[in-house]
Amino acid sequence: MKVAATDSAVNISPVPDTWQRRHLLGLEALSKEDILTLLHTAVELKAATGGCKDKLSILSGKTVANMFFENSTRTRNSFSLAARRLGADTVEFSASSSSLSKGETLIDTAKTIEAMNVDAMVVRHSTPGSPHLLSQNVGCSILNAGDGPHEHPTQGMLDIMTIYEQRGSLEGLTVAMVGDITYSRTARSNIWGLKKLGAHVIVCGPSTLVSKAWEEFGVEVSHSLDDIIPRCDVLNLLRIQFERQYTRPFPSVREYAFLYGMNKRRMEQAKDDILIMAPGPINRGVEITPDVADGPHSVILHQVTNGIAVRMAALYLTTTANQREG
Amino acid sequence: MSSLLIRNGRIIDPSQSLDEITDLLVDQGKIIAIGPDATNATDVTQEIDATGLIVAPGLIDIHVQLREPGFEEDETIETGTAAAIAGGFTSIACLPNTSPVTDTQAQVQFIQQKARQADNCHVFAIACVSKNREGQELAEMGILTQAGAVAFSDAPKPLQKTDLFRRALEYSRMFDVPILDHPEMPELSQSGIMHSGAISMVLGLSGIHPDSEELATGRDLRLAETTGARLHLMDISTEGSVELIRRAKGRGVNVTSEVCIANLMLTDEVMRTFDSNYKVNPPLRSQAHIDACVAGLQDGTIDVITSGHAPRASEKKMTELDRAPFGMSQLEITLGLAITNLVTPGHLDFPTLIAKLATNPARALKLDKGTLAIGADADITLIDPEAAWEVDPTTFESLSTNTPFAGMPLTGRASTVIVGGIVKLQR
Numbered sequence: 229m230k231v232a233a234t235d236s237a238v239n240i241s242p243v244p245d246t247w248q249r250r251h252l253l254g255l256e257a258l259s260k261e262d263i264l265t266l267l268h269t270a271v272e273l274k275a276a277t278g279g280c281k282d283k284l285s286i287l288s289g290k291t292v293a294n295m296f297f298e299n300s301t302r303t304r305n306s307f308s309l310a311a312r313r314l315g316a317d318t319v320e321f322s323a324s325s326s327s328l329s330k331g332e333t334l335i336d337t338a339k340t341i342e343a344m345n346v347d348a349m350v351v352r353h354s355t356p357g358s359p360h361l362l363s364q365n366v367g368c369s370i371l372n373a374g375d376g377p378h379e380h381p382t383q384g385m386l387d388i389m390t391i392y393e394q395r396g397s398l399e400g401l402t403v404a405m406v407g408d409i410t411y412s413r414t415a416r417s418n419i420w421g422l423k424k425l426g427a428h429v430i431v432c433g434p435s436t437l438v439s440k441a442w443e444e445f446g447v448e449v450s451h452s453l454d455d456i457i458p459r460c461d462v463l464n465l466l467r468i469q470f471e472r473q474y475t476r477p478f479p480s481v482r483e484y485a486f487l488y489g490m491n492k493r494r495m496e497q498a499k500d501d502i503l504i505m506a507p508g509p510i511n512r513g514v515e516i517t518p519d520v521a522d523g524p525h526s527v528i529l530h531q532v533t534n535g536i537a538v539r540m541a542a543l544y545l546t547t548t549a550n551q552r553e554g
Numbered sequence: 555m556s557s558l559l560i561r562n563g564r565i566i567d568p569s570q571s572l573d574e575i576t577d578l579l580v581d582q583g584k585i586i587a588i589g590p591d592a593t594n595a596t597d598v599t600q601e602i603d604a605t606g607l608i609v610a611p612g613l614i615d616i617h618v619q620l621r622e623p624g625f626e627e628d629e630t631i632e633t634g635t636a637a638a639i640a641g642g643f644t645s646i647a648c649l650p651n652t653s654p655v656t657d658t659q660a661q662v663q664f665i666q667q668k669a670r671q672a673d674n675c676h677v678f679a680i681a682c683v684s685k686n687r688e689g690q691e692l693a694e695m696g697i698l699t700q701a702g703a704v705a706f707s708d709a710p711k712p713l714q715k716t717d718l719f720r721r722a723l724e725y726s727r728m729f730d731v732p733i734l735d736h737p738e739m740p741e742l743s744q745s746g747i748m749h750s751g752a753i754s755m756v757l758g759l760s761g762i763h764p765d766s767e768e769l770a771t772g773r774d775l776r777l778a779e780t781t782g783a784r785l786h787l788m789d790i791s792t793e794g795s796v797e798l799i800r801r802a803k804g805r806g807v808n809v810t811s812e813v814c815i816a817n818l819m820l821t822d823e824v825m826r827t828f829d830s831n832y833k834v835n836p837p838l839r840s841q842a843h844i845d846a847c848v849a850g851l852q853d854g855t856i857d858v859i860t861s862g863h864a865p866r867a868s869e870k871k872m873t874e875l876d877r878a879p880f881g882m883s884q885l886e887i888t889l890g891l892a893i894t895n896l897v898t899p900g901h902l903d904f905p906t907l908i909a910k911l912a913t914n915p916a917r918a919l920k921l922d923k924g925t926l927a928i929g930a931d932a933d934i935t936l937i938d939p940e941a942a943w944e945v946d947p948t949t950f951e952s953l954s955t956n957t958p959f960a961g962m963p964l965t966g967r968a969s970t971v972i973v974g975g976i977v978k979l980q981r
Contacts, residue, residue, distance in 0.1 A: 334874055335873070355874040355876045355877075356759050356828065357757070357874070357875050360828045361828060361873075361874065365872075377758030410755075413758060439752075439755050441755050444752050
């Protein structure tokens, strides 16, 4: 691995004055300008690190704590790598090994970690709003790495970045999120980000997992994948979260795959340049068949790489804004 | 005891359709004269100038959690009754969700004794419908009534088992006591945090659908109708519930109902803050539901406004939304919230508001209170309708400051509170 000699050598743009956010809690509250700043910074950092491989030192001396109160492998590693690629130190924290199991409250746990001179906390929690609660009670930057079904802003941004890389713009594209919208934070973050950048968003899935109320927010609601496929530029196939379904929203996995699984037959109805995305981990044979997941239209692995770029950008922007304010 | 003359106030007493500016005389803890007889009284030892003030029957809150015994970190009978006085209430009725629960004679007597020692306002005990509040077997209603319980309820838990509920209503008729139910179908509201709608969808928070309340309301009304027992529906929050009660009253069903003040003024939009102080049950719903509840108050479908006082220690509330308990500490601000949000905008006039806060709650529980009739106990609340103040939880008498209203400017508050002829508060 190559270490960039100095930051000036790679010429990272300074954080624009328009970016005032110390925290990244969700994409709903962000302006179009903020989203573009995140996007452009991610693109720039990806290039400056030779595709998220090389190290920079723009966050050297800073410490990023990964606070995961819910299991995660890929997001946690992605954030860790992002922090280290920018020269920051990382602290790992998991709920199972922590004092939470000893009865400590979330806020006390966060304050204790913060007292170790942490500059940013990456928080994943099963309850919506938990990162917001922490942001009101600690001084460091809070980055939401998924709060229940509410938001997962870096996942939304990495999906957007992946489309942007392929198409150069989101304006006018038709993007469908397929599957379990009700319990999906990825869907929500995508919806807000995509809409702000001018895409037409469709949410598609069983009526028990896709609320009609999304129409109030300018989102198209569909329950038939076959109906919408010919119009889509991008299909984002959400994972059926078996662990979250305490009430069974559909009769069987077989029926789900029959109605919403993306397969070769359905690909024949799609546009020639359709992009197939999936936030992963994917259930092969359920929401996507292997030939589609591994086929020429799939950008699933680009999404993973871009995750690091987006997380580098989010850490850089929020900690810089926090320092500026502090 | 000395005599007390309240001079030149606007005396509003819906129990005798009274609304006029005159004088009121108290002696030996009773109201003994209104009008010229009071004005011309001699030997007055104490006088209060009520010019510009409303003189109302002492306010009554029939939906209060006092938390003692068992949860003294949230509230005690002493602090809760002090909060009641600060809020203008001269009588409160407390829910049985203590530990141990109020399902024995001894527990009723404990509440009464603690209330006497605190010597703030009157406290009436609401005892459990079911033993240990488990919803399985009837509590000893006869013995509990004799001990002083004025009503029966498993609230804030709903009466889930329909057969038990029906038996409770049938049995309660012998003692002429009301059953209070918090209408909710748990299988439709389980793990719900907020109103089910577009906002809960966006926030990814599990919702409590109006169906959960309305199906229970419909069931409860049917049971009241067929048993002929006295039913009081607590916590009404939906358009559908209001309509069901309206129709039931039209058929002559023996039912009264209440709405908590928070459900009359805030919509589910506030949950965007993720502030657990907004987490209440029933949840804050949409404007259409609020409008329906206000219309219900206006046409008499909803009889009572309550505080829904649910004090909770900060360590319980300052946590993740799903772990945080429901409830707001409301006793001290309910009157101000009601005047500011219902009277000032013209939804209710003062006589109607006082009916909802004094006359009707007394009637719902058949308390010998809520009136300024000659010979009645001198429980009186003087209200300054113009007082401008701001909610400041640091000054709460309540042990708990779980309120989302900190800093909110309000108009109108109790300026003098008299319990049994004794002035308990004067600001």
